[in-house]
Amino acid sequence: MSDDTLTIGGRAFGSRLFVGTGKYKDVEETRLALRASGASVVTVAVRRVDLTQTGKGSMFGMLRAEGFTLLPNTAGCYTADDAVRCARLGREAAETDLVKLEVIGDPKTLFPDTEALVAAARVLVKEGFFVLPYTNDDPIVARKLVEVGCPAVMPLGAPIGSGLGIRNPHNLRILMETVSVPVIVDAGVGTASDAAVAMELGAHGVLMNTAIALARNPVQMATAMRLGVEAGRLAYLAGRMAPRLYANASSPLTGSIATSSAPLSIE
Amino acid sequence: MTEPTAQIAIVVNGEPREVPAGLTVAALLGHLGVAGLAAVERNRELVPRARQSAVVVEPGDALEIVHLVGGG
Numbered sequence: 001m002s003d004d005t006l007t008i009g010g011r012a013f014g015s016r017l018f019v020g021t022g023k024y025k026d027v028e029e030t031r032l033a034l035r036a037s038g039a040s041v042v043t044v045a046v047r048r049v050d051l052t053q054t055g056k057g058s059m060f061g062m063l064r065a066e067g068f069t070l071l072p073n074t075a076g077c078y079t080a081d082d083a084v085r086c087a088r089l090g091r092e093a094a095e096t097d098l099v100k101l102e103v104i105g106d107p108k109t110l111f112p113d114t115e116a117l118v119a120a121a122r123v124l125v126k127e128g129f130f131v132l133p134y135t136n137d138d139p140i141v142a143r144k145l146v147e148v149g150c151p152a153v154m155p156l157g158a159p160i161g162s163g164l165g166i167r168n169p170h171n172l173r174i175l176m177e178t179v180s181v182p183v184i185v186d187a188g189v190g191t192a193s194d195a196a197v198a199m200e201l202g203a204h205g206v207l208m209n210t211a212i213a214l215a216r217n218p219v220q221m222a223t224a225m226r227l228g229v230e231a232g233r234l235a236y237l238a239g240r241m242a243p244r245l246y247a248n249a250s251s252p253l254t255g256s257i258a259t260s261s262a263p264l265s266i267e
Numbered sequence: 268m269t270e271p272t273a274q275i276a277i278v279v280n281g282e283p284r285e286v287p288a289g290l291t292v293a294a295l296l297g298h299l300g301v302a303g304l305a306a307v308e309r310n311r312e313l314v315p316r317a318r319q320s321a322v323v324v325e326p327g328d329a330l331e332i333v334h335l336v337g338g339g
């Protein structure tokens with residue numbers, strides 16, 4: 001696995017698991033879970049400073065001290081214009097050109113407004129951003145995002161925070177065959193097997209937040225997710241056997257001490 | 268006796284505020300007690316950190332002062 005480094009747009013990333021930093025109990029729990037996940041890239045949100053309560057912000061200090069690569073998002077933006085403004089502020093605050101671009105179309109599903117997403121991506125790529133777009137599992141939209149210059153695409157496995165797992169593996173497979181850039185499955189993972197499934201499908205990475213943060217034991221789940229991503233990646237590289245409907249004995253068919261022959265087989 | 272400082276009306280993070288006239292963006296951050304790596308937008312345009320000490324806040328300006336928080 002030594003040369004199986006994830007590379008996006010010519011940049012190497014230390015882990016195929018990307019994790020969010022929201023919904024944890026406190027900064028210390030966040031730190032322990034992020035460490036256990038083995039992630040190198042962590043997402044952060046851009047929000048107004050609470051002017052009645054300045055002097056906080058140890059989360060940012062912790063992330064910096066731990067050496068994580070910050071990936072500011074544009075969560076909560078419903079128009080291309082707001083997402084572009086948010087991305088610019090995130091670049092300034094995090095001192096990075098990375099952006100997890102989200103343009104949300106609906107508050108209940110948090111599904112992306114893909115038309116606005118492509119428009120915002122086009123603007124931000126021109127401004128030199130390294131745009132990682134949160135999108136749906138539509139291969140055509142993914143292709144458009146690549147055409148405007150996104151170095152990777154991040155289709156959802158299921159709605160954000162739902163934990164429903166990989167709801168449409170077939171679409172994800174078609175999407176991965178449609179684009180030649182890395183595909184990071186972003187959102188929907190609920191437990192470690194979901195992460196493994198995404199990786200077995202051929203995803204280059206997985207991004208998650210809630211599945212770790214809302215586990216009963218987030219640190220333990222972060223470890224499980226790290227192993228799930230690794231297991232799925234290895235299984236993908238190893239190449240699974242072809243599934244078959246009927247049994248195929250693992251023990252030799254000859255030399256058995258059984259005295260009676262097998263009953264008539266199902267034909 | 269010191270001259271009372273002239274105040275101007277601006278909007279910060281969606282809330283109307285009176286602040287001393289003539290402050291630069293950097294000075295405004297200090298005035299509001301904002302420490303650390305805040306990013307600032309003035310009238311929907313980013314004010315790069317390198318320009319925060321040069322840009323002066325004008326009456327009627329709408330400013331967004333943001334920072335990074337936990338999120339997915």
